[in-house]
Amino acid sequence: MESFDDIKLCKHKGEHLYVQLYKAIKGLIISGKISNDEKLPPIRKLAKELKVNNVTVVNAYHILEQEGLVYKKIGSGTYVSPDLFEYTYEEQGVSNSSGSLSFIERGQIQIQKDMINFASATPMSELFPVDDFKRALNEVLDRDGGHAFDYQESRGYFPLRKALIGYVKEYNISANIDSIQIISGAQQGIDIIAKALLNYDDVVIIESPSYTGAIASFKSRGAKIIDVKLLDDGIDIEDLDKKIRIFNPKFLYLMPNFQNPTGISYSRNKKNKIIDLCRQHEIYIVEDDYLSDLNFYSKDNTTLKSLDIDNELVIYVKSFSKIFMPGLRLGFLIAPAIFYEHLLFAKHSSDISTSGLLQRALEIYFTRGTWKEHIEYMGEKYKDVFDIMLKNIEKYMPPEVDFMYPQGGVNFWFRLPKGISSKNLYETAIKNNVAIAPGNLFFVHQNDDRHFRLSIASVNDDEIEHGIIIISNIIKNLIKEKNDSETREEIYKPIL
Ligand SMILES: Cc1ncc(COP(=O)(O)O)c(C=O)c1O
Structure with missing residues (x-):
């Protein structure tokens, strides 16, 4: 198999050979160089070609299988899992994680006080039924006293x-x-x-x-x-x-x-x-x-x-x-x-x-x-925000961005045009005081770089228009930069 010829393992790299091999094959799968349902080389053959032990290949295949990237057919061999990367074949060139990205990759985002927060899907505390719950808590304490603090079954x-x-x-x-x-x-x-x-x-x-x-x-x-x-x-x-x-x-x-x-x-x-x-x-x-x-x-x-x-x-x-x-x-x-x-x-x-x-x-x-009254109240509040969000997406989001209309909930999901990185969008938006959730977080192998999620759970309705304008302008600029770089003529002249 031609693509395997490029694999080079290095004994002095300080990383186990099987890990190097696993990473190399994963790279081939993600980049689409080996396709869905394609058979990987037999263990002995690959070990011989790479001049490593059979165990090295067995271990590498094992990790790939554990990650769901390949599957085994008894008596036949190891194959690339079907359709794993439909989203990602085209999505090479994932940018390096900056400090802020590695933070969000662990599911956390640091929101500054005046930031427009489309990133977290956590409801705003102003909507919490604090007084009702306070009354319920007091009633429990009056009624049950210390029992309320027992171990519960x-x-x-x-x-x-x-x-x-x-x-x-x-x-x-x-x-x-x-x-x-x-x-x-x-x-x-x-x-x-x-x-x-x-x-x-x-x-x-x-x-x-x-x-x-x-x-x-x-x-x-x-x-x-x-x-x-x-x-x-x-x-x-x-x-x-x-x-x-x-x-x-x-x-x-x-x-x-x-x-x-x-x-x-x-x-x-x-x-x-x-x-x-x-x-x-x-x-x-x-x-x-x-x-x-x-x-x-x-x-x-x-x-x-x-x-x-x-x-x-x-x-x-x-x-x-x-x-x-x-x-x-x-x-x-x-x-x-x-x-x-x-x-x-x-x-x-x-x-x-x-x-x-x-x-x-x-x-x-x-x-x-x-609870019924509260759900009705939340429903009304969020429906207003939902409608405002839809209106502004329709008005400002560039047509190159794919978007599917949700019918409820708090999340909106977008796909950027080819070659535009959602991590770049995330980082530029943060610099402009707007937080979004880059799509890679939501994929098993975190290798997506074209999607992003906007949530209305934590934004105020009067921030939405401003936030969507900022995001749309950043995307327009990214599209323009990409188009400019594609049309720019590179002229080489000798240095004399
Ligand atoms: C889809 C989904 N399931 C579960 C949870 C976790 O919810 P909880 O706060 O009840 O643990 C979340 C939280 O965001 C979620 O988005």
Whole structure:
């Protein structure tokens, strides 16, 4: 294979030979020099050509497999995974990480006081129902005294779980008291699912792009993460079917409503197809419902859980962070019976229990029905901001930028024209006091450089127009610079 001829390994480089080889082959895959489903050279042959031990090649192939870049066919060899890099073949020349970028790559962003923040998808604290919650907390303390500070049972405060049965009923989900597990936020939910279900080398299929926190949890378990491209109406079913057959995953991790980061909502048809496919292959789904409540224009924000009538397929993860208060660190899971004990054990070994005081206050909040008023209030507030955002995107964003209309939620996802780097955009925007989230964060291998996400969760409506104008102008300049550099005639003259 010609492309392998260029690989040079150096014994004196201070880096293991198998790591050098792994990086070299990964480079070939990412650059598209070897394509989907193409067979890698047999281990012995490559070892002989590179003058290294067979073990060096075995180890390199093993890491590639662990990262989901290649797959093995028993008795046949090792092949490049299908369609892994549809987004990235063209996206070479990813710029070097500057200090600020390496910071954001770890999921953090430093926001200056006067910065227009399109980067974080965290709701503004002015919207938090502080007074209502204060009343609920006082009521708990008057009623329960010191008991409010006892260890709570690991599965969660019984009256809260009971109240949640009523809450999810409003979304056509039927749960029973045992199926509900209280968690300290959806991130912990995803993490304990990973802990309870995944062993080293197990495969998880996710959407491409996906939520960074989930990717990190699955990676921390040593799982192989295989991604499947998102289309306008949800995940690419044909590709999903193919990858399920090849990789036999433990579960799929999906966000069918107002997906993070793209804002895409699955069509009902696709939701049904996914349930059928997973039933057929006996594969579980982890449904991350972090935002279906903020529905502005979608005719159907049905959850997969509500289609899982027998509660045997979907582990439903519900966060209250976006619609309520992220600092509460409260959420819940609804799981099939087969997982109750595993999840309980994982939860117990993580933090014993979620704060009893806060669970008790939340229970009052739910049983009084205050949550309904709050969700309506949040919905109205965010719909105004959502509409302002759409208007300004339509008015100012250059036509070369691809954008898909979300129907709800807080995220807007863009694709830059070829050759324009979202990392450059990020860095220039920061210098202009505007924060955006570069797209690479949301891909398993972080090698995207053409997408970016703008979130309306943390911006004030009166900042939006100014922020979008700044971003649009930076993009226009980047496009102009690129066009100029392409048309510039290079004249070489001898130095005499
Ligand atoms: C898709 C998604 N899932 C889960 C979480 C984590 O939520 P929580 O704050 O409940 O842990 C987030 C947070 O941004 C998210 O975007």
